[in-house]
Amino acid sequence: QVQLVESGGGLVQAGGSLRLSCAASGSIFRINVMGWYRQAPGRQRELVAQILNRYSTNYADSVKGRFTISEDNAKNTVLLEMNNLKPEDTAVYYCYCNVLVTGQGNRLYDYWGQGTQVTVSS
Numbered sequence: 001q002v003q004l005v006e007s008g009g010g011l012v013q014a015g016g017s018l019r020l021s022c023a024a025s026g027s028i029f030r031i032n033v034m035g036w037y038r039q040a041p042g043r044q045r046e047l048v049a050q051i052l053n054r055y056s057t058n059y060a061d062s063v064k065g066r067f068t069i070s071e072d073n074a075k076n077t078v079l080l081e082m083n084n085l086k087p088e089d090t091a092v093y094y095c096y097c098n099v100l101v102t103g104q105g106n107r108l109y110d111y112w113g114q115g116t117q118v119t120v121s122s
Contacts, residue, residue, distance in 0.1 A: 001026050001027065002024060002025070002026035002027065002028055002097070002099060002101065002109070002111045003024070003025050003026055003111075004022055004023070004024050004095045004096075004097060004111055004112065004113035004114075005022065005023050005025070005113065006020065006021070006022045006093070006094075006095045006113040006114065006115070006116045007020070007021050007022075007116065008020040008021050008080075008116065009093060009116030009117045009118050010117075010118070010119070011119045011120075011121065012085055012118075012119070012120055012121070013120070013121050014085060014086055014087055014120055014121065014122055015084055015085065016085050016120070017081070017082060017083045017084075017085065018082045018085065018118060019079060019080065019081050019082065020036065020079065020080040020082065020093055020095075020116065020118075021077060021078075021079050021080075022034070022036070022077065022078045022079075022095030022097075022113055023075065023076065023077045024076040024077070024078075024097050024099070024111070025076065026101075027101050027102040027103065028076055028099050028100070028101065028102065029099070029100040029101060029102040029103075029104075030099065030100040031054070031071075031073065031076065031097060031098075031099050031100075032052070032053070032098045032099060032100065032108055033050055033051065033052050033096070033097065033098040034050065034051050034071055034078040034095075034096070034097045034098075035047065035048070035049055035050025035051060035069065035078065035095075035096050035097075036048040036049055036050070036069070036078070036080050036093055036094065036095060036096065037093070037094045037096055038089075038091035038092065038093045038094065038118075039091055039092050039094070039115075040088075040090060040091040040092075043091075045094070046060060047060055048060050048063055048067065048080070048093070049063065049067055049069040049080060050069065050096070051069055051070075051071045051078065054071065054073060057069055062088070063082075063089075066082065066083050066084045066085075067080060067081065067082050067083070068080070068081040068083075069081075078095065078097075080093075082118075085118075085120045086120060087120045087121065087122050088120075089118060089120050090118060090119050090120050091118060092115040092116065092117055092118075093115065093116050093117075093118050094112055094113055094114075094115045095112070095113035096110070096111070096112055096113070097110070097111050098110050098111075099111070
Protein backbone atom coordinates (compact mmCIF):
# COMPACT_ATOMS: atom_id res chain seq x y z
CA GLN A 1 0.00 0.00 0.00
CA VAL A 2 1.32 3.42 -1.02
CA GLN A 3 0.07 6.83 0.04
CA LEU A 4 0.82 10.25 -1.44
CA VAL A 5 0.63 13.43 0.63
CA GLU A 6 0.63 16.76 -1.20
CA SER A 7 1.30 20.23 0.15
CA GLY A 8 2.11 23.75 -1.03
CA GLY A 9 -1.01 24.81 -2.89
CA GLY A 10 -2.58 28.19 -2.31
CA LEU A 11 -3.58 31.55 -3.71
CA VAL A 12 -1.03 33.78 -5.43
CA GLN A 13 -1.00 36.78 -7.73
CA ALA A 14 0.00 36.48 -11.37
CA GLY A 15 3.77 36.47 -11.65
CA GLY A 16 4.21 34.87 -8.25
CA SER A 17 5.63 31.51 -7.29
CA LEU A 18 4.59 28.39 -5.43
CA ARG A 19 6.31 25.14 -4.59
CA LEU A 20 4.34 21.92 -4.47
CA SER A 21 5.60 18.91 -2.58
CA CYS A 22 4.49 15.29 -2.69
CA ALA A 23 5.79 12.65 -0.31
CA ALA A 24 5.20 8.98 -1.01
CA SER A 25 5.16 6.45 1.80
CA GLY A 26 4.53 2.75 2.14
CA SER A 27 6.04 -0.41 0.73
CA ILE A 28 7.86 1.14 -2.21
CA PHE A 29 10.58 -0.99 -3.73
CA ARG A 30 11.44 1.37 -6.56
CA ILE A 31 9.90 4.47 -8.10
CA ASN A 32 9.51 4.33 -11.86
CA VAL A 33 7.70 7.64 -12.42
CA MET A 34 6.69 10.56 -10.24
CA GLY A 35 4.96 13.66 -11.48
CA TRP A 36 2.14 16.15 -11.40
CA TYR A 37 -1.13 16.45 -13.28
CA ARG A 38 -3.69 19.22 -13.09
CA GLN A 39 -7.35 19.67 -13.85
CA ALA A 40 -9.18 22.96 -14.27
CA PRO A 41 -12.98 23.30 -14.31
CA GLY A 42 -14.37 22.22 -17.66
CA ARG A 43 -11.07 20.78 -18.82
CA GLN A 44 -9.53 17.33 -18.96
CA ARG A 45 -6.81 16.32 -16.55
CA GLU A 46 -3.44 16.98 -18.15
CA LEU A 47 0.16 16.12 -17.47
CA VAL A 48 2.17 19.05 -16.10
CA ALA A 49 5.58 17.50 -15.47
CA GLN A 50 7.10 14.16 -14.60
CA ILE A 51 10.35 12.40 -13.81
CA LEU A 52 11.04 9.03 -15.38
CA ASN A 53 13.73 6.59 -14.26
CA ARG A 54 14.88 9.05 -11.59
CA TYR A 55 16.55 11.50 -13.97
CA SER A 56 14.66 12.08 -17.20
CA THR A 57 12.09 14.88 -17.13
CA ASN A 58 9.43 16.23 -19.42
CA TYR A 59 7.00 19.14 -19.24
CA ALA A 60 3.80 20.33 -20.81
CA ASP A 61 4.48 22.99 -23.42
CA SER A 62 2.44 25.49 -21.45
CA VAL A 63 4.79 25.34 -18.44
CA LYS A 64 8.20 24.94 -20.07
CA GLY A 65 10.64 27.51 -18.78
CA ARG A 66 8.44 28.36 -15.79
CA PHE A 67 8.09 25.11 -13.84
CA THR A 68 10.84 22.82 -12.57
CA ILE A 69 10.32 19.29 -11.29
CA SER A 70 12.80 17.50 -9.05
CA GLU A 71 12.93 14.32 -7.00
CA ASP A 72 14.56 13.32 -3.74
CA ASN A 73 14.76 9.55 -4.08
CA ALA A 74 16.00 9.03 -0.53
CA LYS A 75 12.81 10.65 0.77
CA ASN A 76 10.48 9.45 -2.00
CA THR A 77 9.49 13.05 -2.57
CA VAL A 78 8.83 15.03 -5.73
CA LEU A 79 8.81 18.83 -5.88
CA LEU A 80 7.30 21.18 -8.43
CA GLU A 81 8.71 24.69 -8.41
CA MET A 82 6.26 26.98 -10.19
CA ASN A 83 7.44 30.45 -11.22
CA ASN A 84 5.83 33.29 -13.14
CA LEU A 85 2.41 31.83 -12.50
CA LYS A 86 -0.45 32.79 -14.79
CA PRO A 87 -4.22 32.75 -14.24
CA GLU A 88 -4.48 29.84 -16.67
CA ASP A 89 -2.39 27.77 -14.25
CA THR A 90 -5.34 27.76 -11.85
CA ALA A 91 -6.34 24.14 -11.27
CA VAL A 92 -6.33 21.27 -8.84
CA TYR A 93 -2.89 19.69 -8.97
CA TYR A 94 -2.56 15.94 -8.42
CA CYS A 95 0.56 14.05 -7.51
CA TYR A 96 1.10 10.79 -9.37
CA CYS A 97 3.51 7.90 -9.00
CA ASN A 98 4.14 4.62 -10.76
CA VAL A 99 6.09 2.22 -8.57
CA LEU A 100 7.25 -1.29 -7.86
CA VAL A 101 5.77 -2.41 -4.56
CA THR A 102 7.79 -4.50 -2.14
CA GLY A 103 6.72 -8.12 -2.27
CA GLN A 104 4.71 -7.71 -5.48
CA GLY A 105 7.28 -8.82 -8.03
CA ASN A 106 7.82 -6.74 -11.15
CA ARG A 107 4.30 -5.41 -11.47
CA LEU A 108 3.91 -1.65 -11.68
CA TYR A 109 1.20 0.18 -9.76
CA ASP A 110 -0.29 3.66 -10.11
CA TYR A 111 -1.14 5.90 -7.16
CA TRP A 112 -2.70 9.35 -6.94
CA GLY A 113 -2.76 12.07 -4.33
CA GLN A 114 -5.97 13.75 -3.22
CA GLY A 115 -5.17 17.00 -5.06
CA THR A 116 -4.17 20.47 -3.94
CA GLN A 117 -5.73 23.70 -5.19
CA VAL A 118 -3.61 26.32 -6.94
CA THR A 119 -5.32 29.62 -7.68
CA VAL A 120 -3.63 32.46 -9.56
CA SER A 121 -5.34 35.85 -9.55
CA SER A 122 -5.02 38.52 -12.23
